[in-house]
Amino acid sequence: MSGLSRRKRILPKLAVATVAVMLLGGGGIAAADSSGATLGWDYSPASRPAAGPEALAKANNHRPESGKNLKAAPGVKGANGMWQVNSTAPTLSNTVTDGDGDTANLTFEVYSTDANGNPKEQVKLTNPDTGKPAAYGVVVSSFVTSGGTAKVTLHYGDLKANTTYAFRTSAYDGGLYETNWSAWAKFKTRGRTVDIKLPEPNKSAPAVDLDKYQEPQIGRRNRPEEVARAAKVAGKGSETCTDHGQKITCIKVGKPSDLSAKEKQDVADKLRAGSGDLVPWCNGTGVSVGKDYLKRDSACLKWATPIVFKYLVKGPDGKIYNPADAHFASAIEIKLNPVSRKFTQRFALVPMDPFIVQRGTIGMPGPFTMIPTFKCSAECTTAAPVWDGSPTWQPKGDIHAAYATFNHEWTGGTATKVSSLQLDWTIAGTVQGGGQEIENDPQWLGNSTPDFDIRCDAVASATSPGCVFSAYKPTWVMNFAKTPAAVAHAWLIQSKLPSHPGSKAADKPIKYLPASVRDSNLNREVICPSGWAKNYGSPDTTPIDTSDTVSCDEFAYAASYNSGGMPATLGGMNEVDTGNDCVQTYASRVAPGDWRLYDDTRTAAPTWKEVCGRSSMSNYQNTQSMQPFSGTFSSPSKYRLLDKDPYWVAFPEFAHCDASKAAVSCTVPKP
Incomplete structure (x- = not known):
């Protein structure tokens, strides 16, 4: 009897005893079985019967065979034949056939590889169902019909990321093992993409x-010079003049570019010179003259609209002369309260240098007064302004700044009520001359639309209605x-x-x-x-x-x-x-x-x-x-x-x- 036939006859006994020390080829690096014995590459799969014992009754039947369709998923097969797997818990598969038409399964064995990509050391796999070490360090698929594909999904943690492995399979039909292993197939697990x-x-x-972290946000509002440029809207131009016969007064509004650098600095220096700081951040970092800003509960309108009060007279020759005018920059601060119906505006009038420009000998005839009107749309009441600094200036040497505080209150508000309040600003003026007070018609300074409209609601809290700038994020x-x-x-x-x-x-x-x-x-x-x-x-x-x-x-x-x-x-x-x-x-x-x-x-x-x-x-x-x-x-x-x-x-x-x-x-x- 040949040695090979003798080995075949004793395989079942070895399998039952789960002790295998034979070498069928001896090539490659050895591995140890569960008993500690060392085996070569080509040890018989039956010597490590993870799928179950062989049955002598089937000794003369056809043994099942692994296919040649070894795959590792999810992934793609590269030109070098290696599977690039997008997981560290891949699904390994191969086809399996049985000459008797029996169902069969596959045992999957995985090895690490050396620098040349050759199998190096067996990976002791985990039973994916129990989470415990698998018998003989291999995993076994479910039975499939002959010609079908058997597959296993490896347990997470058995394999390392960004590492190359090799795997092979052997078939079992419930009674007989495939005597050899399949060819090797290699795959590489994916690397980490996040490591923080x-x-x-x-x-x-x-x-x-x-x-x-609430930084000021630049906002937009309607201003006279923009409205006048976009369309001729009645009452919305950048200048208002009133003819009093021999005398004419005008109020003109401009834009920040009309101000010199020194004038802009004057605005910055004097804006908060009045009583208290309504909006403390208004002169803070990142807030400059020439732009308008808002936060959720406050606004700083530092566009610094230039305002010029002009005094004109008609001469004997019928011509109109401009003996004097007064130059201001203006700014508005707004303070809301998210749990109150009440809110406040503060208007600053800052004289520019030179404050009064006098031409010839006439000049400004007497003291003049600036009269701002701050309106709030429907469902809102406004109290008379409280002044810090007089709104009246003398014609010579008077360059004090003046600040008007306007208090408003939202009068709407039910449990489902949300109101959008629009603010509107105008300014008028009077001048004393020859015992006569000459009043100029109001000039529009703009309104709060779109970003500085105020949202008041009783929806967020019916018991604590309040107001915010909803345009602020x-x-x-x-x-x-x-x-x-x-x-x-x-x-x-x-x-x-x-x-x-x-x-x-x-x-x-x-x-x-x-x-x-x-x-x-x-x-x-x-x-x-x-x-x-x-x-x-x-x-x-x-x-x-x-x-x-x-x-x-x-x-x-x-x-x-x-x-x-x-x-x-x-x-x-x-x-x-x-x-x-x-x-x-x-x-x-x-x-x-x-x-x-x-x-x-x-x-x-x-x-x-x-x-x-x-x-x-x-x-x-x-x-x-x-x-x-x-x-x-x-x-x-x-x-x-x-x-x-x-x-x-x-x-x-x-x-x-x-x-x-x-x-x-x-x-x-x-x-």
């Missing part, structure tokens, strides 16, 4: 000072020190995806979705179904302590029209069918003080064309990151957000991070 290093969460971190900043992983996730999605939710640079604000309009939990159930993080999130997700659990975080926020769960039929901007369509990440503590936000390599790498993000992370970090939002940011007492109000989301700690490349790596805060 973060510090330990600090539960005691102080609250974010949101006001610090406030900026939301999460507490990075307290919840670094949640902040990193939001930054990543905003920075990388074309939807750029909340990005000021991309001009793509988030639109607020209040609970009164739609339950945001419905959005959340699309992206983060109940129990998803526990059952399907990355197993490497780390709670911050033993009292914490894991949860699912989405960005853009569920309480927004930008949410992937918001239906397009209800105004959703980025509707998806499921959270599986989002970029998948997770947060893990790899060492004390070293947290990471990683992309989930169990799934395909992000294309960065997705419209949403889903991340498995600490429940504390997830929930606490947004806990202050409704209590402060969107609340009636803070920025008073209503349905569809736009706002920005900023990440100051990530300013140094580069999101321009396909793979994102950064350490935050900057080391």
Whole structure:
């Protein structure tokens, strides 16, 4: 009897005993079986019977055979024959046939490779069903019909990212093994595309000072010179003159370019010289004369409209002479209260140098007075102005500044009422001459449309009605020190995806979705179904302590029209069918003080064309990151957000991070 026949006869006994020490070829690097014995490349699959024992009754039947269609998915096969797999938990497959028509399965064996791509060392695989070490370090597929494709999905954690492996298969029909292994097939797992290093969460971190991040926003309003240029609108030109017979008075308004640099500085110096600071930031950094600015609860109209009061006379020759005129710059400050019907305007008249231009010997005949009128549209009352500094100037040497304070009150307001109040500004003047007071008709200074109209409502809170500048987009900043992983996730999605939710640079604000309009939990159930993080999130997700659990975080926020769960039929901007369509990440503590936000390599790498993000992370970090939002940011007492109000989301700690490349790596805060 030949040695080969003898080996065939004793195979069943060896298989039952699960002890195999024979070598059928001896080539290659050896491997050890479960008993510790060392085997060569070509040991018999039956000597490691992971699929089950052989049956002597079938000894004369046909043995099953592995096919030649070895594949690793999801992925593509390169020109070198290697599969490029877009996962670290790939699905391996091959066809299998049996000459008797029996069903059969395949045993899959995986090896690491050396520098030349040759099999090097067996990877001890995990049973994907139990999560425990698989018998003999191999995994076995389900039975399939002869000619079918058998496949297994490897357990996450068995393979490393960005690493080349080789695998092969052997067939089993329930009684007999294939005597040889299939050919080898190679595949390479995908690398990480997200690696953001973060510090330990600090539960005691102080609250974010949101006001610090509310930068002045440049706004537009109707001004006489623009209206006059666009169309001839009655009463809306840039000059008003009144004929008094022999005497004529005019008030003309100009634009900041009419002012010299010194005059602009005078405005800046004198704007807040009156009683108190109605809008303290009006002379702060980034606010310059010649532009109009607003925040959610205040405005600084520093267009500094030049105002010229002209005095003219008719000479004996019938000609009109301009013996004198007075030059001012003006500015307006507005202060609202998000929990009050009352608001205030402050008008500054700042004399320019030279204040009165006198021509010839006539000059300005006597003192003159400027009379501003600040109106508020319907549903609004206005009290008489209170002056700090007299609105009357003497014809010589008088260059004092004057400030008028106007107090208004919104008179509308029911539980469903929202009003838009337009402000309108005019100015008139009188001059004393020859015992006669000469009054000039009012000149229009403009109105608040479109950006400085005031929105007052009792919708956000029926018990605390209030007013804001709804054209201003406030900026939301999460507490990075307290919840670094949640902040990193939001930054990543905003920075990388074309939807750029909340990005000021991309001009793509988030639109607020209040609970009164739609339950945001419905959005959340699309992206983060109940129990998803526990059952399907990355197993490497780390709670911050033993009292914490894991949860699912989405960005853009569920309480927004930008949410992937918001239906397009209800105004959703980025509707998806499921959270599986989002970029998948997770947060893990790899060492004390070293947290990471990683992309989930169990799934395909992000294309960065997705419209949403889903991340498995600490429940504390997830929930606490947004806990202050409704209590402060969107609340009636803070920025008073209503349905569809736009706002920005900023990440100051990530300013140094580069999101321009396909793979994102950064350490935050900057080391």
